[in-house]
Amino acid sequence: MKSSKRILGCLAILGLVTTTAYAQEDEDRAAIAERLAPVGELCVQGEDCGTAAAANSGTQTASAEGPDGAGIYNSVCMACHETGAAGAPVRGNEDAWSSRTEQGFATLLDHAINGYNAMPARGGNPNLSDEEMHAAVAYLVEPVMDVPAAAGTEDAEASGDSTATTDTSSDDAASEASATESATAGIDGEAIYNGICMACHDTGAAGAPKKGDAAAWGPRLDKGIETLYDHAINGFNAMPAKGGNPSLSDDEVKAAVDHLVSSVE
Known part of the structure; x- marks a missing residue:
């Protein structure tokens, strides 16, 4: 009888030690998994992620x-x-x-x-x-x-000289527009448009806003001409950089954009 009690006691102790060992192993695995977890996930255009x-x-x-x-x-x-x-x-x-x-x-x-x-x-x-x-x-x-500060932040912090700041910005914008006009002077933007851009912008292919469609161009014009220039030069969504013709200069692309948007301004 005493031998049976000893055997049962040993089995109980062995079970407790085994359970504790497995619990410790699970904790160790969880800690390792946490350390190896990625800091983020790669998400590229077209994927449903984030x-x-x-x-x-x-x-x-x-x-x-x-x-x-x-x-x-x-x-x-x-x-x-x-x-x-x-x-x-x-x-x-x-x-x-x-x-x-x-x-x-x-x-x-x-x-x-x-x-x-x-x-x-x-x-x-x-x-x-x-x-x-x-x-x-x-x-x-x-x-x-x-x-630059986020939109609205400068308005909240501005004082009585806010009008002067606005006037300066307008002068800067006018200077940039004048510089662009000088750079594109003499470039036939219509010819460049007809040779490259019209395939999409006359038909609406690949979601391109059609020439003369004021409703389609409204939100795009709100971004400013410099952003439109950048998209045309560097590519944007389905539109390739420089309309797929890398031999065009930046000024030639700008002239084509000017011709395109002139139909809705």
Whole structure:
């Protein structure tokens, strides 16, 4: 009888030790899995991704001071912009960003909101607002360029000299427009349009806005002529860079764009 009790006691102790060992092993596996979890997911144009984080975007990124650009970047953008995946320029790499920052912050923000090359619109998270995108892009590019305030911020901080600031901006815009007109003077934009652009913009192929269609061009003109120039020169969605003719100069492309939009201005 005493032997039986000893055997039962040993079996009970062995069972307890085995259970504890398995529990510790499960904890170790969970810890390893957490350490190996990816910091983000690669999302490219055309994929349905980023929506998993959408439910949390409002609570994680909002604060009394506005959207948390760093938080949005870390949850949506860093998978590509920390690694260079899909050709994305790495944050803080001035050489990679130099040609992009020359286009201006407004163009970079437009690309982030609407998508550009392999980068999906809003980083693949359609629930992000324009204000949140501004904050994320600002955080991304702040190491390599001066970032303007978000829309509305300057109005809230402006005082009695706001009119003077507006007048200066208008003068700058007029100077840029004058410089562009000088550069494209003498270039037959209509001929370039007829030779390259009309195949899509006269027919609406691939979703291209038709020449003369004011309703289709309205939201595009709101982005400004410089953004339209950039899209035509560098490509946008289904439209190839320089209409598929890389031998065209930037000024020739601008002349063609001028002819195209003149039908709705």
